[in-house]
Amino acid sequence: MSGPRVERIGAATLYHGDCRDILPSLGAIDALCMDPPYEFDTSGGGAFRAQRENMDQIEAAGLADGFDHSVISGDQFGCAVIFAHNDQWASLLPHVAGQFDRYAICQWHKSNPLPVANHHYQPDTEIYVHAWKRGFHPAGDLRQKKRFIVAPNGQDGSIDHPTVKPLAVMRKIVTNITGETICDPFMGSGSTGVAAVELGRRFIGIERDPKHFETACRRIEAAQRQGALMLAVA
Ligand SMILES: C[S@@+](CC[C@H](N)C(=O)[O-])C[C@H]1O[C@@H](n2cnc3c(N)ncnc32)[C@H](O)[C@@H]1O
Numbered sequence: 001m002s003g004p005r006v007e008r009i010g011a012a013t014l015y016h017g018d019c020r021d022i023l024p025s026l027g028a029i030d031a032l033c034m035d036p037p038y039e040f041d042t043s044g045g046g047a048f049r050a051q052r053e054n055m056d057q058i059e060a061a062g063l064a065d066g067f068d069h070s071v072i073s074g075d076q077f078g079c080a081v082i083f084a085h086n087d088q089w090a091s092l093l094p095h096v097a098g099q100f101d102r103y104a105i106c107q108w109h110k111s112n113p114l115p116v117a118n119h120h121y122q123p124d125t126e127i128y129v130h131a132w133k134r135g136f137h138p139a140g141d142l143r144q145k146k147r148f149i150v151a152p153n154g155q156d157g158s159i160d161h162p163t164v165k166p167l168a169v170m171r172k173i174v175t176n177i178t179g180e181t182i183c184d185p186f187m188g189s190g191s192t193g194v195a196a197v198e199l200g201r202r203f204i205g206i207e208r209d210p211k212h213f214e215t216a217c218r219r220i221e222a223a224q225r226q227g228a229l230m231l232a233v234a
Pocket residue numbers: 017018019020035036037038063161163164165166185186187188189190191192206207208209212
């Protein structure tokens with residue numbers, strides 16, 4: 001039986017397939033950095049439902065159904081950065097805390113949140129946890145080690161994916177990760193890979209959707225080319 005499609009682009013190795021099949025074959029990796037499918041009830045929203053821009057797209061793409069927590073394993077990774085929705089933390093945090101020695105809860109503050117709140121808070125913050133084992137503690141100087149970053153949500157429309165993370169956020173996170181190799185098993189459009197390649201790390205990405213896989217290949221290849229160009233003119 002043939003294995004998954006693999007693209008090698010400079011320091012990046014990209015797998016097209018299901019991370020639950022591929023991850024166990026990859027052995028020990030320094031860092032996990034992932035933005036997995038969230039788990040929330042998309043039926044809500046009340047009077048504001050129509051304003052919640054891409055909720056329908058997220059649901060249609062199967063990105064509101066959660067994920068298997070066992071992909072976050074302290075046996076495989078030295079550290080892990082994980083984004084999750086508000087409603088996932090109650091079950092996710094005990095799992096993460098059980099796999100690593102220490103963790104910090106960090107935040108991306110959106111400078112342009114949707115102007116809705118209904119019976120909840122405004123969607124102006126996304127939480128991620130950075131967890132690590134001894135030897136993989138957060139990297140960077142004092143200025144880089146803030147627990148939050150402020151950056152706008154959204155993109156210019158050139159990337160066809162409903163939940164693209166901003167590069168400013170991913171660059172901060174990669175800067176704070178200790179380890180040469182970073183793996184994103186829910187790669188989406190490849191934002192983690194672009195930041196990793198830009199900042200001189202090795203990257204392993206996995207994505208099961210063929211369209212998003214192609215997008216990630218294209219973006220990571222462009223980042224790689226840009227890096228080579230900068231080196232050539234330096
Ligand atoms: C929330 S998105 C990640 C978006 C990414 N951070 C970005 O900036 O584009 C999650 C991605 O995981 C993919 N996915 C979901 N389940 C998967 C699985 N079991 N294996 C591999 N990819 C999966 C989805 O197709 C989706 O593109």
